[in-house]
Amino acid sequence: MSTPELTRDTIVDFIGDIFARCGDEEYLGEPVTMAEHMLQGATIAEQNGQPEDIIVAALLHDIGHFTSEFGTFSMEDTEDRYHEEAGAKVLAAFFPSVVIDCVRYHVAAKRYLCATKPEYFNRLSDASIHSLNLQGGPMSAEEVTEFEKNPNLKKIIQVRFLDEAGKHPDMQTPDYAHFAPMVQRIVDAHLGVSAS
DSSP: OOOOOOOTTTHHHHHHHHHHHHTTSBOTTSSSBHHHHHHHHHHHHHHTTOOHHHHHHHHHTTTHHHHOTTOOOOTTOSSOOOHHHHHHHHHTTTSOHHHHHHHHTHHHHHHHHHHHOGGGGGGOOHHHHHHHHHTTSSOOHHHHHHHTTOTTHHHHHHHHHHHHHOOOTTOOOOOHHHHHHHHHHHHHHHTTOOOO
16 A cells, blocks of 8 residues: 655544554454454553553554555464554654554564563464464564663553453444544644644
8 A cells, every 4th residue: 555645734634544444354363353453452541541652552553554565464374564664664754752662563572572471472362373473483582682772662562461452352442533633642742733
């Protein structure tokens, strides 16, 4: 999918359009759609009083499944599609580094947690285990040391836990429009635009 020329004034609607057009796609063999998964993560974050950057990062962490030139993941995949990089690339010009890092490194966070907290592996769904294997498995000790240098590590891990939490087949959530003003606030704050 080619990305149109995006601006501060169009990025929020562009993301909303992605939710509207693609959100009902199956999510990696999970019992929820892509939109439900991301909206659940954001809703859980909001209900738990998380800051807006975490809520927005949870909302957008898997956006790369829709923007990746390699398409969306399936259980038949034999190689990684790098949706985390695709998502970070689309959002990079508009969001602060903490949001971008949560998008770019939520896959690495799964590998990190499997290496540093072996019990975390037991929380993973079959689809998440399949993608973990394609993504390189648990991190090596050297990768763990390097990953821990990221200044946004704590928030990246928070978004990873929200990623795992957002897979309930019957959870009710607000739609994207509920979060859109928050997404715009994060964009405006990052770009130094004062609220009118």
